[in-house]
Amino acid sequence: MKIGLLVNEGPYQHQAADTAYHFAKAAIEKGHEVFRVFFYHDGVNNGTRLTTPPQDDRHVQRRWTELAEAHGVDLVLCVAAAQRRGICDPDEAKRNGKDADNIAPGFRISGLGQLVEVAIECDRLVTFGD
């Protein structure tokens, strides 16, 4: 089955990002295709490489990055939601006159059309959040 995920909450504040990760990993292990994980609302905070949890805690951002590297999962942050919350890639940083970017490896920034595409293309869209 072709599955798309929508993550609507930030890491550590909310369980949604953890559950979404475990769901994606289990789906891939079962032989399903995870077409894309789209991060919206505070979910975009999953995609900053400045994330620095305590060493004895799980590293939510790094887990996503490793999932992308191991399985080619497309991790997309909504551009408008990301801009509001200070998440940017080098292009966005330049365009908005910022002195740094913070997007994590394996993530990319794009528009909401990428979420609607998930709804149209996938057999299932699974939402994680309240």
Add this chain to the structure above:
Amino acid sequence: MFRKKLMYLNRRAPYGTIYAAEGLEVVLIGAAFDQDVCMAFVGDGVYQLKAGQDTSGLGLKSFSPAYRALGDYDVTRLYVERESLEERGLDAGDLMPLTWEDEDDDWAEKSSIHVVDRAELTRLIDAQDVVFNF
């Protein structure tokens, strides 16, 4: 082309959290994809359609005018749960008048708002291919 049935299910008040405002962004962007789209409003989500909202005291920009654009984006079916209205002391008369022009009926102006009871909304949700929750 096969068109999917997409429902945008709105469950939250318009202000207090960003879900309603950012959810509406998805509806407006999604309109470009030519799918079979509807919206539903349940729980505190019915407050999103309440007429006469004034955000000046909040220091926030009101996004109420964006709902009036929905008809132009071919989002013409907005289902509002009757029980949710009643539980909040509201009825259809408290909501913003939202309309669309039916090109198959000599551009007659029609209301986009349909108050439905909980059982009917359950059937509508069940009939969708995809439900977005905001």
